[in-house]
Amino acid sequence: MxxxxxxxxxxxxxxxxxxxxxxxxxxxxxxxxxxxxxxxxxxxxxxxxxxxxxxxxxxxxxxxxxxxxxxxxxxxxxxxxxxxxxxxxxxxxxxxxxxxxxxxxxxxxxxxxxxxxxxxxxxxxxxxxxxxxxxxxxxxxxxxxxxxxxxxxxxxxxxxxxxxxxxxxxxxxxxxxxxxxxxxxxxxxxxxxxxxxxxxxxxxxxxxxxxxxxxxxxxxxxxxxxxxxxxxxxxxxxxxxxxxxxxxxxxxxxxxxxxxxxxxxxxxxxxxxxxxxxxxxxxxxxxxxxxxxxxxRRPNVYSLYNLSLRKALLPEHGSPPAGTGSPHSTTSPQAGPAHVFGHVSVSDSCVFYKSALTYAFVNLRCVIPGHVLVAPLRLAERNSDLTDEEAQDFYKTVRLVQKLMEKVHNTNSCTVTIQDGPDAGQTVKHLHCHIMPRKKGDFIENDLIYLELAKHDQFKAGHPSKPPRSQQEMEEEAATLRKEMAILLEEDKNIS
CATH class of the missing domain: 3.60.110.10 (Carbon-nitrogen hydrolase)
Structure with missing residues (x-):
């Protein structure tokens, strides 16, 4: 000793x-x-x-x-x-x-x-x-x-x-x-x-x-x-x-x-x-x-908003070599290739649409059913970081995905919002647009959806009303949306 x-x-x-x-x-x-x-x-x-x-x-x-x-x-x-x-x-x-x-x-x-x-x-x-x-x-x-x-x-x-x-x-x-x-x-x-x-x-x-x-x-x-x-x-x-x-x-x-x-x-x-x-x-x-x-606890009265959370190791700190990782590793396995999304990644199996410069994917925790995200393929942090070509493609994709989600969920309204910068509530340092199909009465007061969106990251903390969805559930939704998107694109093609 x-x-x-x-x-x-x-x-x-x-x-x-x-x-x-x-x-x-x-x-x-x-x-x-x-x-x-x-x-x-x-x-x-x-x-x-x-x-x-x-x-x-x-x-x-x-x-x-x-x-x-x-x-x-x-x-x-x-x-x-x-x-x-x-x-x-x-x-x-x-x-x-x-x-x-x-x-x-x-x-x-x-x-x-x-x-x-x-x-x-x-x-x-x-x-x-x-x-x-x-x-x-x-x-x-x-x-x-x-x-x-x-x-x-x-x-x-x-x-x-x-x-x-x-x-x-x-x-x-x-x-x-x-x-x-x-x-x-x-x-x-x-x-x-x-x-x-x-x-x-x-x-x-x-x-x-x-x-x-x-x-x-x-x-x-x-x-x-x-x-x-x-x-x-x-x-x-x-x-x-x-x-x-x-x-x-x-x-x-x-x-x-x-x-x-x-x-x-x-x-x-x-x-x-x-x-x-x-x-x-x-x-x-x-x-x-x-x-x-x-x-x-009374999360409906008080809460922690906009937590900047990290689960995976930082890239500069490396990752366990294949086959030697700890069974206690906190990084969740993903099926197939993945896309960078700020400090996390999105499995390709959860992506339902991809253009030349933009992609759309399903959400781990949804504020309401049909809550999906659109982001540039390149890691651009802010709206102002997009090139003109990327901006055109990004907003074209936002409009297309909004049309898809209204069709799939049989609505004629959507909340389409971007939290552009930390003071606006952005926690993932990668520009993304939330698309949420809306129905009358889905919130007691219409604008409460913004409060729920602000608490979105808190729900990543395991709030009982917003548990994380399984990989299978997200993949099944993405597969359905890919099929619906193909039908929508074909319809648009025939109309034009």
Whole structure:
């Protein structure tokens, strides 16, 4: 074992809301929450990480959680930028992957400095999930940057000086311990993120951190317990602890909190160390059944609109080689070729019309029956990004598809709308037109359709009234529309 390591503690606490059966359930998995004091020496930090993994793996843990900046912490911007590495091709992440496979454990590497080849003056703060085969399953770029200056407490940390913010909430990752929702440190102060992840069916929320001592003493335990209680999730917060250099100290107290808000583990200020806790999904289900807050939410009154969600790995972070992917991969299989649609893809089997420059496809979640989409084949983000030729073809296709959907659904009206830009509600950075055939009385008030469209991405979070459609259902609709489109084109040809 490592010098100064914490006592490895397996927490088994009985509570009134947990049945005896649940305490011995096969739904229980061990995790290790880790604490360390990163310095500027990357090799020294890697030695600590390696030893923690080696020791914890001997205790049959399924997943280890490491803190933000587990790769290094420097005392100046120049060294911070020069030490950064890319996710794919970097020696640091390659070693993490090797350790995961060697010890047969999942790893949450809580926030490394990701080098951006296109911007040498900034990095991303990127959380990486690696499975027990060494595959990068998912990555998350920190959304909220810690730009705080409190002179009376001698606090000044401007993360934006050297880091860029991410642009997506990442859908929870299926792991050996449950569905894990990804965040980093300062993100915990924004409950909208944790609420979105819980709506997306997260069972565990992670907040790998390097909290300052002043803010940690005031808010660390309160915030983490709150996130666990309000979302009825386990919360795991690996932490940095102690003095990294003359300029910076971290609070420590790496935690695991259960869905009832009780602290299962607390590493105090000791570093390096880890503690073990049990993630028991039966226990989580008991809490959610006995206090059904998810059922009591009022999405008709309040809601989270326009979530920018990402499920697939970013292209620059690679994808698992064919035949070696994790069975827990969050990327859904698609039948046959696919078309790029912003940060996602559309199976060719779901496309029902294609012109030279435009295509039309069925929707995963429909605001109303017949809700389909039209987009340019080229990845053009905004209406203004289309060439004249593309614009002509795009709007010609919109008119044709509208005519088809009114014919198929026996209507004489359609809502045809484009959310052009983020402030207009665009969440997929690929120009697209919503075509929705309308019937009298389909909404109590006609314009409520725009509210439902605004909530469209929230429904991707698993809102019970708008479940995702199956691949088979979408393919069957697309096949029907292809046949109807062929008939319509033939009719138009005969008329002309």
């Amino acid at each position: 490592m010098r100064n390591s914490c006592i490895n503690l397996l927490i088994r606490i009985s509570r009134p809301y947990i049945s005896r059966q649940a305490s011995t359930s096969t739904m229980s998995r061990k995790i290790a929450v880790c604490q360390m004091t990163s310095v500027a020496d990357k090799q020294a930090n890697m030695t600590v990480v390696s030893q923690l993994i080696s020791d914890a793996a001997k205790e049959d843990v399924k997943m280890l959680f490491f803190p933000e900046a587990c790769d290094y912490i420097c005392d100046n911007k120049k060294d911070t930028l020069e030490s950064a590495e890319p996710i794919i091709g970097g020696a640091t992440v390659a070693k993490y992957r090797e350790l995961a496979a060697k010890h047969d454990v999942w790893l949450s590497m809580g926030g490394i400095h990701e080098k951006d080849p296109e911007n040498s003056s900034k990095t991303y703060n990127t959380h990486i999930i690696i499975d027990n085969k060494g595959t990068i399953v998912q990555t998350y770029r920190k959304l909220h940057l810690f730009d705080v200056e409190i002179p009376e407490r001698n606090i000044r940390l401007k993360e934006s000086d050297y880091s860029m913010a991410g642009n997506h909430i990442v859908t929870p990752v299926d792991t050996d311990i449950g569905k894990v929702g990804l965040a980093i440190c300062y993100d915990m102060r924004f409950p909208e993120l944790s609420t979105a992840l819980s709506i997306l069916k997260a069972e565990v929320l992670t907040y790998p951190s390097a909290f300052t001592q002043a803010t940690g003493a005031a808010h660390w335990h309160v915030l983490l317990r709150s996130r666990a209680i309000e979302n009825q999730c386990y919360v795991i917060a690996a932490a940095q602890s102690g003095a990294h250099n003359a300029k910076r100290k971290s609070y420590g107290h790496a935690l695991c909190v259960d869905p009832w808000g009780e602290v299962l583990t607390d590493c105090g200020e000791v570093s390096p160390c880890y503690k073990i806790a049990e993630i028991n999904l039966d226990k989580l289900k008991d809490v959610r059944r006995n206090m059904p807050v998810f059922e009591h």
